Amino acid sequence: MRPDREDWAAALAAADKGRVAALADRIRARATVEPLAPPREGLMLMQLRDSVAGAAFHLGEIPMARVHLRLTAPEGVAEGGAALMSDDLALVTRLAILDAALVADLPEAPEIEALLAEGMAVRVETRAQRALALDRTRVDFQLLSEDDA
Numbered sequence: 001m002r003p004d005r006e007d008w009a010a011a012l013a014a015a016d017k018g019r020v021a022a023l024a025d026r027i028r029a030r031a032t033v034e035p036l037a038p039p040r041e042g043l044m045l046m047q048l049r050d051s052v053a054g055a056a057f058h059l060g061e062i063p064m065a066r067v068h069l070r071l072t073a074p075e076g077v078a079e080g081g082a083a084l085m086s087d088d089l090a091l092v093t094r095l096a097i098l099d100a101a102l103v104a105d106l107p108e109a110p111e112i113e114a115l116l117a118e119g120m121a122v123r124v125e126t127r128a129q130r131a132l133a134l135d136r137t138r139v140d141f142q143l144l145s146e147d148d149a
Helices: 005-014 017-030 089-103 109-136 141-145
Strands: 032-049 056-073 076-084
Touching: 005 076, 005 089, 005 109, 017 056, 017 089, 017 109, 032 089, 056 089, 076 089, 089 109
Parallel strands: none
Antiparallel strands: 032 056, 056 076
């Protein structure tokens, strides 16, 4: 089962970079890639909301890259895109190519789905490691206030 499309770029970015690059480059070699918007990379101001008062504040700048393209292959045409907190425009372009190829159901779709599954597994493992690290920092303040007597 495929993850939601909004998760494809993050999942593919977590998969093996060499395999992602090789597959996207192979698709690009046999298809036409046309940008639908200028590829963009740079810093983006990240805005969050305070959880108590609900007031907006700026956390800082983060690197961001975005690509929107049309992929035309003998088997079909599809639009693809990717946006990632990264300054690697080449990677984000490759992710957009894989996005379009999967939408167009090109012959490489099973390989892309395998990379998606690999990336999703990596993301689940990363979340589990972060949750474990967070759990280790948890303090039970009630125990600290009890008398040792």
